[in-house]
Amino acid sequence: MDGGKAKNLDSIQVAIKLWRGYSLMLTALLIPFYPKFLTLLIVICFFLWLFEKKEESVKENLLNNKPLLFLISFYLLHIVGLLWTSNFKYAGLDLQIKLPLLLFPLIFSTKISIENISAKLVRLFNFSLLIAVLFCLLRSSWCYYENGINLFFYKDFSFFVHPGYFSMFLCFGSASLLYNRLREQDSSMLQKSSVMDWVMLVMFSFAILLLASKAGVFVQLFLLSFGLIQVIRKFVTENLKSILGLLLILLCTIYFGLFSSLTSGRMNELKTAVATESSHQVHSSGMRLQAWQSAMELIAENPILGSGTGDVKDKLIAVYQIKGFNEIFVLKLNAHNQFLQSFAGLGIFAFLLLTLTFGLAFSNSIKAGNLLLSAFIVIVVLNMMVEAVLEVTAGSVFISFVFSLLVTDNKSVIDNQDGES
Numbered sequence: 539m540d541g542g543k544a545k546n547l548d549s550i551q552v553a554i555k556l557w558r559g560y561s562l563m564l565t566a567l568l569i570p571f572y573p574k575f576l577t578l579l580i581v582i583c584f585f586l587w588l589f590e591k592k593e594e595s596v597k598e599n600l601l602n603n604k605p606l607l608f609l610i611s612f613y614l615l616h617i618v619g620l621l622w623t624s625n626f627k628y629a630g631l632d633l634q635i636k637l638p639l640l641l642f643p644l645i646f647s648t649k650i651s652i653e654n655i656s657a658k659l660v661r662l663f664n665f666s667l668l669i670a671v672l673f674c675l676l677r678s679s680w681c682y683y684e685n686g687i688n689l690f691f692y693k694d695f696s697f698f699v700h701p702g703y704f705s706m707f708l709c710f711g712s713a714s715l716l717y718n719r720l721r722e723q724d725s726s727m728l729q730k731s732s733v734m735d736w737v738m739l740v741m742f743s744f745a746i747l748l749l750a751s752k753a754g755v756f757v758q759l760f761l762l763s764f765g766l767i768q769v770i771r772k773f774v775t776e777n778l779k780s781i782l783g784l785l786l787i788l789l790c791t792i793y794f795g796l797f798s799s800l801t802s803g804r805m806n807e808l809k810t811a812v813a814t815e816s817s818h819q820v821h822s823s824g825m826r827l828q829a830w831q832s833a834m835e836l837i838a839e840n841p842i843l844g845s846g847t848g849d850v851k852d853k854l855i856a857v858y859q860i861k862g863f864n865e866i867f868v869l870k871l872n873a874h875n876q877f878l879q880s881f882a883g884l885g886i887f888a889f890l891l892l893t894l895t896f897g898l899a900f901s902n903s904i905k906a907g908n909l910l911l912s913a914f915i916v917i918v919v920l921n922m923m924v925e926a927v928l929e930v931t932a933g934s935v936f937i938s939f940v941f942s943l944l945v946t947d948n949k950s951v952i953d954n955q956d957g958e959s
Contacts, residue, residue, distance in 0.1 A: 551591045558586040558645070559652035565939060566662040570670040570707055571698050574931040577637065584641045592648055599647045605899040605945045606643040609938065612880075612891045613640040619847035619884045629848025635931050638938040646942040656947045660714050663940075667711045668738055670698060671745045692750045703932040705754025706921050708742040710940065712758060713913035715739045716765040720909065743787050752823075753924045757917055762787060764913075825866045826874045826924065832857040832866075833873035836882045843885045850883035872929050876922035879929060899945050906951040911944040 561583040568576055600607045613636055616629075623629050652658070674697050678689040689695060696704045715735045722732070743762070746754045766785060836845060836857055845853045851872065858867035873879040880888040896915050903911035918927070918937055927933030 552651070554586050554590045555651040558583060558590060559650045559655055561586060562645070562650065562655070562659060563652075563662055565935075566659045567666045569663060569936055569939065570666045570704070573699065573935040576935055577634065577931070580638055580641055580935070583645055587645045587648070590648070594648050596644070596647050600643070603647070603945065603949045605895055605902065606647065606942060608891055608895040608898065609639055609941065610643050612888065612895060613637075615884055615888055615891060616847045619844070621846075622843060623846035623848035625846075625848035625852055627848070628851055629846075632847055632929070636928060636934050638935045639928070642938040642942040646946045656943055659943060663707075664711045664714060664738060667707055668741060670704075671708075671741050673697065674745070674748075690748055692748075695745075695748045699932045700930070701749040702751045702753065702921070702925055703927070703930065703936070705746050705749045705751035705757075706917060706927070706933075707936060708746050708749075709754060709757045709761060709917045710914055710936075712739055712742045712746075713761050713917065714910060715742075716761065716768075717910040717913070720765070720768050740787060743790070753921050757920055760916070761913065768909075825863075825869075825871065828858070828861075828863040828866050829854075829871050829874045830878060832861060832863065833875065833878040833882045835861075837878065841881075841886055844881065844883045844888065847883060850879070854882065872926040874925055876926045876928055879926040899941070899948075902945070902948055902952060906948050908944070908948045908951060911948050914940060914944055 561579060565576060565579055565583065568579070600610070616633055616636060620626070620629055674695055677697060678695055681687045681689045692701055695701070698704070699707075715738055718735055719732065743758060746758050832854060836850075836853055839845075844850065851870070854873060855867060855870055858871075873882060877889060877892060880892050896919055900912060900915040903909075903915065918941070921927050921933075925933070927937060
């Protein structure tokens with residue numbers, strides 16, 4: 539009897555472990571589509587992890603994986619920040635948006651029973667991105683040919699999430715595709731998987747141009763340039779087609795992203811914002827500069843503890859009003875820089891935790907020779923410089939999910955290296 543109960547419990551545990559893996563796979567598929575509705579799925583995945591019989595010490599795993607521990611600490615600091623908060627309604631919303639920063643590091647802190655889960659999650663995410671891009675292209679084409687409405691540019695094109703976040707997703711997808719090509723021992727472009735990777739890379743680069751995110755275009759140019767250098771170093775005597783293909787994608791991205799009158803309008807806007815001394819620009823680049831200036835003034839008022847988890851938005855908007863930044867006051871924009879936003883909200887400790895989280899992860903990626911994690915950190919940090927990406931569900935879900943996945947994988951690589959030495 540006892541043996542039967544034990545067998546049933548073991549079967550339940552096996553099922554729970556599998557369903558944790560399946561829920562993560564479903565999450566990877568759904569991130570590009572309305573990530574704000576993923577909270578329930580993430581909580582379900584967390585409870586599956588919670589009730590799973592642990593064969594490893596969660597505490598030990600987290601203590602040995604400092605980037606994950608710092609990310610959890612960053613979230614917990616927002617709870618502590620309630621002590622000097624008066625706007626608890628906004629604080630509650632902020633804690634909900636940032637909840638994945640706490641849950642995903644815990645979910646990934648123990649092994650997942652599905653074989654080669656990391657590669658599968660990244661592949662599913664890329665497949666989902668391709669579906670999202672194709673949907674946006676078909677929708678825009680249908681609207682144009684049926685009604686003569688042009689929805690091929692910027693927010694009109696990005697149906698599911700803000701174009702800045704969609705571009706960030708696509709940049710990581712591109713980085714993973716380049717990473718796959720660089721890892722292949724056989725550099726032939728005629729393999730089925732290789733052809734699909736190249737098709738997806740072209741589609742992702744094309745979509746980034748249509749999304750017209752300035753950060754996205756610059757990051758994609760950096761990734762393609764770096765990828766071209768690596769391909770030349772590895773395959774220069776083996777496969778000229780790979781080099782020429784990547785070079786063509788790079789040149790097209792440079793031309794249409796920076797110079798073409800059809801797609802480079804937002805780049806010209808950036809040039810105007812940088813060149814002018816006026817502090818009352820009405821376009822996005824000018825408003826971003828105003829938000830940064832206001833955030834730095836707010837930081838100067840309380841650099842140690844910040845304004846509080848729930849009060850930072852109210853106080854930032856008050857600065858906009860005082861300085862006469864009417865456009866961003868009406869729009870109630872955040873600081874549009876995650877480091878400034880966190881510094882203004884929770885002081886120097888939040889800024890240091892955020893910097894340590896990504897700085898240490900990048901250092902560990904270099905130690906392990908993990909180009910994909912290095913590329914992800916570069917993509918995220920560059921986007922953090924121009925967007926408060928963790929203040930939006932699309933950013934917090936994507937970043938915490940991929941960060942926890944890649945950092946956990948990277949720790950395994952480092953452990954294996956240490957074991958062999």
